[in-house]
Amino acid sequence: MSLLDGRVTLVSGGTQGVGAGIARAAVREGACVVVTGRRRDVGERLAAEIGATYVLTDLSDVESARASAAAVVDRYGRIDCLVNAAGLTARGSLLDTTVELFDRHMAVNLRAPFFLMQAAVRDMLRRAEPGTILNIISVSELGGQPYLAPYVAAKSGLAGLTRNAAYAHRFDRIRINGLDIGWTDTEGEDVVQRAYHDAGDDWREQAAKRLPMGRLARVDEIADFAVFLLSARSGVVTGSVIDWDQQVIGGMD
Template sequence: MGLLDDKVVLVNGGSQGVGAAVARAAGREGAVVAVSGRRPEPGEALAAELAAAGGQAMFVRADLTDAEQATACVARVVEAHGRVDCLVNSAGLTSRGTLLDTTPELFDQHIAINLRAPFFAMQAAVADMVRRAAPGTVVNVITSSAHGGQPFLAPYVAAKAGLIGLTRNAAHAHRWDRIRINGLNIGWTATEGEDATQRAFHGAGDDWREQAAARLPMGRLGQPDEIADFVVLLLSDRSGVVTGSVIDWDQNVLGGLD
């Protein structure tokens, strides 16, 4: 018996990286999985992979920077499967900007994908749960940088810190609806997106992962499948009554000093 047997799970930003790992883990645990993203090729390939493994899966093409499309993702899943039991917001933008060089356009891009998209996806999913008077779960994938972060992550930190506040606010508002909403502040993780970011903004070479790992306490970067297992636990009944928690999934300790 899987942790998510017969649950309908929507993973926004689920066509690659952490989102794709969550989709695979949810499928292994018995969920009906829907993934959303802008690019149909990886999204449809992932849905086909999950179906070939014996599960039910669908891809919803959406530009999550558009609030209407973020809402429509939920509507598409409800139309196809009758409900959304679990929502994972894993889409993210990590392009660089400091307080001094961030343009209004860059700031708005970060707000659109890192804060506004989760807000309106949650609005639609929670509305479906409330309409059905049914319990549900939401997990927002955030970042340990939301505690302050590097100077070159100013708009990213601003948006993700807002998502922390939103997670707690929504959890408090809907605890009597038995809707549990939690967040995960993930640390440095080896994903396709991180590889592209390191090469584009930091001139990283092919050995950047090894160099990064040597500077980390556990000697390696976090892995998407490890995060995915944690997300599935939070989505499932095995995480009990926990709601409104924003958990630091990282190997560096907040407030610790050497």
């Protein structure tokens, strides 16, 4: 039997990057997958490619986020697994972040996951059935770079929310965990490196020289671990925010 055989799985922000990788892995493991995102052409193309369903969603709009969860329940009758994979990474320091940029980070990186978790947990409680939720966070939530101040604030909040919700619903057999992922090779990261850091075509090779394992993390590796955490194979684990990175947080020379 596949790890997610027949499980209805909503991957929020699942049309590209890590989210798309998790969607692919979940389909491969037998899940019935719904992906959401703002770009209809990208979402529909991915859904057709992997055998998933696409729901147009703007996570900066809380009602749109809620509607995506409702659409899954309307179509499939339930949500068994939720993955919050969207992540706005627009740069801003403590000194130059505007109110508008701060609010965008909070809306996409914290508010949308909060209310999607609320919707998923309500559905699980309505059916008196167990479920699993995985939040894709970031090692930056532990401190991060100076130019990621609003991102760090939002992702730190998501890490705390992960633990709080897991504790609140542990006796409902709803397992909620998070992954603090590190530097990963994605389409979005390529755009960010070129837009914000004047990176050239060889930025991956240059980055690899500075990393312990000699390369960036890969989406498929994170996706396989995400599927494991969503599945019964991960046992009773809940409330864990796991550092998924090649750097050792707190280690120093």
